[in-house]
Amino acid sequence: MELAVQGNDIVLRGVTDFYLPHIFECGQCFRWNRQENGEYIGVAGGRVLRLGQRGAEVVLYDTTRQAYDEFWKQYLHLDYDYGTVKQTLSSDPVLSMAAESGYGIRILRQQPWECTVSFIISASNNIPRIKKIIDALCANFGEHIVYQGKEYYTFPSPERIASLNLEELAVIRAGFRDKYILDAARKTADGELDFTELEKAETQKARDMLMRVSGIGRKVADCILLFGCGRHEVFPVDVWIKRIMEYYYFENQQNIKNIAETANEKFGTLSGFAQQYLFYYARENKLTKE
DNA sequence: CACCAGGCAAGCC
DNA sequence: GGCTTGCATGGT
Numbered sequence A: 001m002e003l004a005v006q007g008n009d010i011v012l013r014g015v016t017d018f019y020l021p022h023i024f025e026c027g028q029c030f031r032w033n034r035q036e037n038g039e040y041i042g043v044a045g046g047r048v049l050r051l052g053q054r055g056a057e058v059v060l061y062d063t064t065r066q067a068y069d070e071f072w073k074q075y076l077h078l079d080y081d082y083g084t085v086k087q088t089l090s091s092d093p094v095l096s097m098a099a100e101s102g103y104g105i106r107i108l109r110q111q112p113w114e115c116t117v118s119f120i121i122s123a124s125n126n127i128p129r130i131k132k133i134i135d136a137l138c139a140n141f142g143e144h145i146v147y148q149g150k151e152y153y154t155f156p157s158p159e160r161i162a163s164l165n166l167e168e169l170a171v172i173r174a175g176f177r178d179k180y181i182l183d184a185a186r187k188t189a190d191g192e193l194d195f196t197e198l199e200k201a202e203t204q205k206a207r208d209m210l211m212r213v214s215g216i217g218r219k220v221a222d223c224i225l226l227f228g229c230g231r232h233e234v235f236p237v238d239v240w241i242k243r244i245m246e247y248y249y250f251e252n253q254q255n256i257k258n259i260a261e262t263a264n265e266k267f268g269t270l271s272g273f274a275q276q277y278l279f280y281y282a283r284e285n286k287l288t289k290e
Numbered sequence B: 001c002a003c004c005a006g007g008c009a010a011g012c013c
Numbered sequence C: 001g002g003c004t005t006g007c008a009t010g011g012t
Helices: A020-024 A065-075 A081-091 A093-102 A113-123 A127-143 A159-161 A164-170 A175-189 A195-200 A203-208 A217-229 A239-249 A256-286
Strands: A002-006 A008-015 A031-035 A040-042 A049-055 A057-061 A144-147 A150-153
Touching: A008 A164, A020 A031, A049 A144, A081 A093, A081 A164, A093 A164, A093 A195, A093 A256, A113 A127, A113 A164, A113 A217, A127 A164, A150 A195, A159 A175, A164 A175, A195 A203, A203 A217, A217 A256, A239 A256
Parallel strands: none
Antiparallel strands: A002 A008, A008 A057, A031 A040, A040 A049, A049 A057, A144 A150
């Protein structure tokens, strides 16, 4: 892959295993929106970016080399070899098929705090409404930024949300999840939940730390670890994953724990990548119940 | 108008 | 420990 700075844009050539719709529409993130021309605009890490792609050429509009080196390269997981990931996983026939379907998926390196709130909101919810609630959260309590003449909002800090009461937070229409968001914000603001400490901890210990927050169970914790902490060995099991795993690997219904254990035996340290390919495949094919 | 959506906590055994 | 139920809200 080669990089060129052209005016205010950064152009990447020879990019493989990377396809914008796969990356932004596989359910890992909620703040990227497809434009009419197929480009995507998103807010992450307090910045805004417009992204375009034509085959192996990816353009990051109106940004700097510094922003790319410091943030977007890692965020977009461009410093990682997905060819090897897919090659290894493809020894399993189901994963071979799923990885072919979602060939351009990258697991974004999102910010742990944003991930925490986003996946608390995801509980018993649908993706369009999750996006709507997060948008309202940012528009009401985030910081205003302008990019290419349009207004955007950053994701609000733990301190900002911790300063609110339930009545004020009700404007985002999160329903019963509002008290969970507040608990996460308070525990993060006062250091009871410390993401720096969490980074250093073993995976199971890190999961336990997250699950001390009300509203964070096993599944939400695992999403935070995978999407916000770069723990690629974690395999979050939601209804879609449960459904596709039962369909291809079992003859009947299984409990969550058994599904996660089976995945770890099959996919090892690549379980998180496998999870994303399977999730995308299950939704793409509208895999139904039973 | 029922039913459901990237689950979770609380209450039961 | 495992199993059931209620939960806010909005979309179909």
